[in-house]
């Protein structure tokens with residue numbers, strides 16, 4: 263049996279409290295467990311003492327150990343390795359002790375357990391500052407455990423054991439201190455309500471994100487806790503639309519740490535000045551006037567979609583109709599619209615294998631948004647970098663080839679600008695990749711959601727069909743985009759004007775915003791605390807948000823706020839209501855839920871970092887929807903559970919939809 267470690271003479275000089283005794287016993291136990299791992303025959307010992315190293319005199323007795331005879335080859339190798347490591351450790355530790363001789367002597371006079379705990383307490387006192395820069399982030403978990411080695415080594419029989427013990431002990435204390443601080447009233451956002459698990463760590467949000475449930479989860483938190491909820495140790499989620507200007511508007515907050523460690527495109531630019539600079543070409547490329555230039559491109563792509571769909575319907579036995587997954591078809595279309603390379607529609611599937619990696623990519627990005635500090639490690643170890651590079655290479659190729667993607671980026675590249683002011687090819691390619699990622703799933707998601715609500719609401723469908731027919735009665739090609747944009751009910755179904763008397767528009771984007779949780783903003787470190795507006799009669803009720811904290815104003819939360827939580831607590835807030843719509847209803851509910859709060863409707867976000875591609879997206883959606891409705895009749899696919907479809911939408915920053923089956927037939 264392992265014996266209790268030799269008592270050092272100095273230990274008799276002080277009295278142990280019960281706590282210290284317990285700590286020491288725990289350390290002994292852990293050492294014994296480590297030792298037991300290499301133990302075979304109790305009582306049979308190979309004596310390695312004394313170790314003749316002059317440096318170890320100080321604690322020579324401590325390094326005596328009795329090792330059992332090995333029973334098998336594997337155990338023998340393990341033992342030898344351990345002994346080898348231990349032998350290396352002895353002089354190293356001795357050197358370490360010699361260097362810290364004065365400190366060591368003090369420690370010998372005082373109880374080493376007390377010293378150990380002292381070091382941990384000291385380390386944990388750094389926590390209130392929660393360092394984010396690299397040097398202290400490396401220093402804290404490495405340097406401090408190494409310092410802890412010293413007191414711990416007085417307690418363990420095997421010096422090698424003091425290393426893992428130091429790290430385990432430091433880690434445990436670090437976690438406990440962090441939790442205690444985050445849950446304490448001393449933490450800056452302590453006054454905001456929220457669940458304990460969310461206040462403790464962002465790992466919870468990362469977990470919920472991984473399941474794709476973040477938007478529903480945050481909404482349920484708002485339903486429970488109110489308009490401002492603490493959803494992370496330093497993070498608030500805000501649902502009240504009156505905060506939109508202060509958070510998202512001009513002079514509002516810059517982007518948050520969700521975007522850390524991402525490729526340097528405009529969407530992930532956290533520095534407001536640099537963002538402004540990077541955003542200029544986007545504004546130029548997607549202004550209303552510029553989007554007119556893309557109308558031909560959109561018409562061409564839509565024609566291809568119609569052609570491919572007609573082909574599939576004909577192939578499957580004429581005009582009786584065929585069941586298709588329209589979520590995929592809209593997605594092929596929207597990816598396709600950014601270049602000639604994907605050929606997804608023609609093939610009716612992802613033969614290039616470029617679409618498939620998008621989904622796990624989005625998912626990982628969404629998870630990492632909450633714990634962005636481990637993103638570089640992940641990219642380096644999982645080969646995801648390769649995928650990012652492929653998308654960049656694709657964009658670069660398009661720009662060089664001057665195909666339709668080139669036209670999309672032509673204004674962006676600043677052809678009219680002097681040579682030295684133009685963005686580099688790499689920058690254009692980087693932004694081009696963003697256009698693919700930002701524009702594809704969002705647009706197709708909005709189209710799919712619109713079709714879903716139309717299928718579920720035949721009255722709305724029939725009315726839209728009638729308006730499309732009336733706008734283009736002769737069956738000509740629908741090339742007049744201005745005319746398309748004036749079809750009132752079409753705008754009502756997707757987006758556009760918001761005032762149709764008692765009718766409410768924008769339904770599919772309101773009910774299923776393609777970016778459900780919105781984009782994060784933060785009060786940067788050093789900026790001081792910020793008062794978010796003055797909306798409440800009781801000024802103290804206005805959120806004063808601490809520096810270095812972050813905020814989400816999510817679309818899903820804003821636009822789907824339940825009527826049951828709208829009653830203002832102090833009478834000064836907006837009292838408008840959103841009525842519940844129901845998929846099972848007869849259609850009149852979906853498109854006539856008057857009284858919705860238009861201020862809460864921001865699927866493209868708001869302010870200087872709002873969606874750059876809004877005009878293009880709206881134009882594309884109108885054109886595609888109008889053309890497909892003109893050419894095909896959609897109806898519910900038998901056996902498909904429509905009532906479950908909405909609930910399965912996942913929030914991976916961009917909404918991820920499940921297949922939407924629809925029966926599609928060519929109209930006479």
Ligand code: HEM
Pocket residue numbers: 510528529530541544696697698700701702704705708775776777780781782865866867868870871872873874875876878879
């Ligand atoms: C229905 C379709 C779309 C929706 C609902 C949508 C929505 C959004 C939202 C909510 C943001 C975040 C803004 C913020 O941080 O506050 C965003 C950003 C962005 N979107 Fe879109 N988007 C759509 C389509 C597109 C398209 C087609 C493009 C371009 C081809 C595009 C390009 C961008 C860019 C570049 C950004 C970053 C803007 C910045 O940080 O300054 N989007 N979008």
